Amino acid sequence: MGAVKHLFIVNPVAGNGIALKMTNTIHKLFNELKLKYQDISYEIVYTKEEGHATEIARKYASMGTYRIYAVGGDGTLNEVLNGMIGSDSSLGCIPGGSGNDFVKSIVTKFDRRRILMNTVLGTEEEIDVASVDGRYFINIASMGFDASVVNNVEKFKNKSYLPNKFAYLASVLDTAKDFRNLNLRMVVDQKEIQTEAFMVAIANGKYYGGGIKIAPDADFRDGLLDVILVRDITRAKIIKFLPKAVPGKHMDLEEVTLMRAKTIDLYSDEPVFLNIDGELEARREAHFRLEDAKVKFIIPKNSF
Ligand SMILES: Nc1ncnc2c1ncn2[C@@H]1O[C@H](COP(=O)(O)OP(=O)(O)OP(=O)(O)O)[C@@H](O)[C@H]1O
Numbered sequence: 206m207g208a209v210k211h212l213f214i215v216n217p218v219a220g221n222g223i224a225l226k227m228t229n230t231i232h233k234l235f236n237e238l239k240l241k242y243q244d245i246s247y248e249i250v251y252t253k254e255e256g257h258a259t260e261i262a263r264k265y266a267s268m269g270t271y272r273i274y275a276v277g278g279d280g281t282l283n284e285v286l287n288g289m290i291g292s293d294s295s296l297g298c299i300p301g302g303s304g305n306d307f308v309k310s311i312v313t314k315f316d317r318r319r320i321l322m323n324t325v326l327g328t329e330e331e332i333d334v335a336s337v338d339g340r341y342f343i344n345i346a347s348m349g350f351d352a353s354v355v356n357n358v359e360k361f362k363n364k365s366y367l368p369n370k371f372a373y374l375a376s377v378l379d380t381a382k383d384f385r386n387l388n389l390r391m392v393v394d395q396k397e398i399q400t401e402a403f404m405v406a407i408a409n410g411k412y413y414g415g416g417i418k419i420a421p422d423a424d425f426r427d428g429l430l431d432v433i434l435v436r437d438i439t440r441a442k443i444i445k446f447l448p449k450a451v452p453g454k455h456m457d458l459e460e461v462t463l464m465r466a467k468t469i470d471l472y473s474d475e476p477v478f479l480n481i482d483g484e485l486e487a488r489r490e491a492h493f494r495l496e497d498a499k500v501k502f503i504i505p506k507n508s509f
Pocket of ligand 1: 216217218219220221252253254255256257277278279280281282284301302303304305306483484
């Protein structure tokens, strides 16, 4: 424990300041740990802008072997992953964001302080990691209705007439008003599929969108990505689909197909939003790969 170098990369704006507040808890924890492990050392570095977490992680991982903790949301975790992958360092997730969906596939109880302590005391394990056109992701990428909802949600945030917790729901209703299914060509491990798609998610983790269990059977240890295709849903059925998707009870609906694959190519006939670990890009096509190389991830102690 003592010789390990601990680096915390903190996104001060994640979770409206939750990550920033967690730095006090980090200092406290290490003051306690120092009583037991005299030579334990840690460093906290703050991000200054979008993309900075990748730069920081890359710089430190090239200087030595660290346990690098992303303190923020899934966006911060994704950026840190993209900086440290391929190095000898390991990656940990300290939830300080508003969603923090990846860690929900790992811990049974979402308690930020406990996850911090158990991650620092946790053990490293090689887990699956995926990429889309060269950008790595660890949780879920998706196209279709859900990505459009993420794009529209900003319209409903910080409004005097609506509490922020209802922003996502307001965006769902707004997006449903004029959403058209995607005309999609998919190549899933060489198998061609032409379909009208409500949405498609490529999943390593189980949750996204602040706790929606869209890929209930995804397993980041199985060497495969779960592809959840939701076909051609009518507007009336969206209302039925969403309450089922939140607790992960949607997989037996006739519109839902589960495939497992290592390579997935998606081609849309018009530009659409692609959600990658919670961040959006506009795309007409996307090429997903399960990477041969794994990432050394710190699994919190007592997590399963
Ligand atoms: N210092 C900074 N100032 C402004 N933006 C930053 C800074 N550091 C990182 N960012 C950006 O903040 C965005 C949000 O980060 P993140 O996703 O970690 O938090 P969140 O949105 O609260 O959590 P979640 O995605 O889990 O809901 C990311 O796009 C990241 O690039």
